[in-house]
Amino acid sequence: MFVKNKVCVIIIxxxxxxxxNIYAQNVSSKELFNKQEFxxxxxIIYRGRIIGEMMCRDKGCWLNVKDEDFAIGIWVPSExxxxxxxxxxxxxxxxxxEVRGIFNRRCKQHxxxxxxxxxxxxxxxxxxxxxxRLSENxxxxxxxxxxxxxxxxxxxxxxxx
Amino acid sequence: MLIKPTSKxxxxxxxxxxxxxVGIGFFTxxxxxxxxxxxxxxxxxxxxxxxxxxxxxxxxxxxxxxxDQLLSWTHGMLVVCLSWLMAMFLGAxxxxxxRHYASYLDSCFEAMSGxxxxxxxxxxxxxxxxxxxxxxRHFLMFMGGxxxxxxxxxxxxxxxxxxxxxxxxxxxxxxxLPSVVSTARFIWLVSIVYLILGVGVLxxxxxxxxxxxxxxxxxxxxxxxxxxxxxxxxxxxQNILYYHSLPFEFVTLVIMILGALNFxxxxxxxxxxxxxIVKNIETVTFFFSLMLIFLIVLLGLIQNGIYSGVMxxxxxxxxxxxxxxxxxxxxxxxxxxxxxWSSLAILGLILAMSLGGSSCSTTGGxxxxxxxxxxKTLSQDIKRILLPESSVIIEKFHHTKEIILEDKQVxxxxxxxxxxxxxxxxxxxxxxxxxxxxxxxLFESVSASANVGLSLGITQVGMPAILKITYILQMWIGRLxxxxxxxxxxxxxxxxxxx
Numbered sequence: 001m002f003v004k005n006k007v008c009v010i011i012i013x014x015x016x017x018x019x020x021n022i023y024a025q026n027v028s029s030k031e032l033f034n035k036q037e038f039x040x041x042x043x044i045i046y047r048g049r050i051i052g053e054m055m056c057r058d059k060g061c062w063l064n065v066k067d068e069d070f071a072i073g074i075w076v077p078s079e080x081x082x083x084x085x086x087x088x089x090x091x092x093x094x095x096x097x098e099v100r101g102i103f104n105r106r107c108k109q110h111x112x113x114x115x116x117x118x119x120x121x122x123x124x125x126x127x128x129x130x131x132x133r134l135s136e137n138x139x140x141x142x143x144x145x146x147x148x149x150x151x152x153x154x155x156x157x158x159x160x161x
Numbered sequence: 162m163l164i165k166p167t168s169k170x171x172x173x174x175x176x177x178x179x180x181x182x183v184g185i186g187f188f189t190x191x192x193x194x195x196x197x198x199x200x201x202x203x204x205x206x207x208x209x210x211x212x213x214x215x216x217x218x219x220x221x222x223x224x225x226x227x228x229d230q231l232l233s234w235t236h237g238m239l240v241v242c243l244s245w246l247m248a249m250f251l252g253a254x255x256x257x258x259x260r261h262y263a264s265y266l267d268s269c270f271e272a273m274s275g276x277x278x279x280x281x282x283x284x285x286x287x288x289x290x291x292x293x294x295x296x297x298r299h300f301l302m303f304m305g306g307x308x309x310x311x312x313x314x315x316x317x318x319x320x321x322x323x324x325x326x327x328x329x330x331x332x333x334x335x336x337x338l339p340s341v342v343s344t345a346r347f348i349w350l351v352s353i354v355y356l357i358l359g360v361g362v363l364x365x366x367x368x369x370x371x372x373x374x375x376x377x378x379x380x381x382x383x384x385x386x387x388x389x390x391x392x393x394x395x396x397x398x399q400n401i402l403y404y405h406s407l408p409f410e411f412v413t414l415v416i417m418i419l420g421a422l423n424f425x426x427x428x429x430x431x432x433x434x435x436x437x438i439v440k441n442i443e444t445v446t447f448f449f450s451l452m453l454i455f456l457i458v459l460l461g462l463i464q465n466g467i468y469s470g471v472m473x474x475x476x477x478x479x480x481x482x483x484x485x486x487x488x489x490x491x492x493x494x495x496x497x498x499x500x501x502w503s504s505l506a507i508l509g510l511i512l513a514m515s516l517g518g519s520s521c522s523t524t525g526g527x528x529x530x531x532x533x534x535x536x537k538t539l540s541q542d543i544k545r546i547l548l549p550e551s552s553v554i555i556e557k558f559h560h561t562k563e564i565i566l567e568d569k570q571v572x573x574x575x576x577x578x579x580x581x582x583x584x585x586x587x588x589x590x591x592x593x594x595x596x597x598x599x600x601x602x603l604f605e606s607v608s609a610s611a612n613v614g615l616s617l618g619i620t621q622v623g624m625p626a627i628l629k630i631t632y633i634l635q636m637w638i639g640r641l642x643x644x645x646x647x648x649x650x651x652x653x654x655x656x657x658x659x660x
Binding site (some may be wrong): 008033034036051053055056057061062064066070071073088089090093096106107111112113115116118128130132133134135136139141142145146148152153156 | 199201202203205207209210213216219220221224259288289290291292372376389397398399400402403404405406407417467468469470472473476477494495497498501511528
């Protein structure tokens, strides 16, 4: 009987533990900002691409991660080792990551900023180089304009002579 | 009787407009260097196209309308007015070609926002915009802050008699040095010295806060140009929040204050007259209004109870207040978060934005000099009531020298103040008509008219085109401070009704 109860308690404990993990919702930045009070202090899962660069300080690093709508600051404590390979800029599409962490509407540690304190970061999709091909129309337009300009300058010069 | 403008009038206006457009061509070609540094081929072509168009149009106008006629006051004002519109249309071309704007109207909005040092943005996916285009957005602010005509006066049109007329048309009545050209060059000297110092300090802070050297320099350059010219653009979508750094924010506070000071005051300080800063009517009015409005904002935030800790109140409250009062528009909160401030705190920000900084600076809004003069007049009138009728009351104010208060100055101050108030409510009325709540509509309208750039979220790609056009007009009118706009209207009326 005692053993049975013990097993029951363990099962309930595991179930509760799992359900806490399940409770960490997938949230978009729009949802986060629209329901800030609701998500404040809760564990969430946020997915997006890294923008800019990783800025490392004494006790951790800052990452800015953007989904469809907004970018949000992710505080990555020193205990988590994560180094992005690509970050979004003109030439690169940044790594897509999933952050599990605590959302702070007004973080006390960071003087009132809205941020996410990461507990776990998973790389979903590695970023890549973005190929920018010069359009033929732009090339032709530039040649026409600058040829016209040269012609006008020559004409002006000839008139002066 | 209205006199119809002659073809000679149009000829002289278009001739000088051509010269300014050539000047615009020069500053549109500068990002090509940035493109070469960062190896951005497509953006280089965007700027080749737009600068080429500027040179082409400018040279055609110069060639077709060549004249020796001197500029009159009306001509000067009209050249300025039209130059700003042309700068917007031409400056919008490389932005539109970047494919980061939903329409040409949006890129015109961005160009005017940059030139008028407002800082409201409609860029799509700013974080992946090329370095060249991003540099150009901030450079637009730098040029607009100095005054695009001043740029032309200092480099292209040397010492001609119409220079002062165009200088005044750009809302700068005060000459620091005897000639306008030397004044324009002094403004450049101040800006370049602060640019070197500002970029240096910001870069050091950036590196200390974990940025790479090249990135720290680029970000610092952009932030300095936007901060000193009280513009408020940022190279990233999160604006100043991107850096998550208190020291970085502190340096931007100093830059914003420097940008909000009168260039005449800078000249006094540089000449060793340090007492001027505590005696000048502008700095005194600015200080007291800042403190008073900070109290209002603080009360509003306490009413909200959204923050805890003195430092947080100071960081969030004071930073946004100073950003609003100097007309910069840097932000460390998302619009949705700013919207959560109580109505009292929002009203405090609206008040600060509407007042603006010093005259002959890069700030917008009514300007604290005018507020100071109006308050002095009020004090004079109160004294007149309290003292015996026979007493003679002479009110003076200190603005680099002792000046006796005259009715002429008061009239002009009240007129401009009234015009600004009408402009603020006009934009709010349009937005309310389109279904936006009044307080948000007023906030956004004041932000556009006073060239601030803080937003409660109305300014976004999806907003109605009519509102975008309204804000463009407000930014343009607010930056030029009405007189040249009135001249343009008068010119148009006399073209139709004149004899």
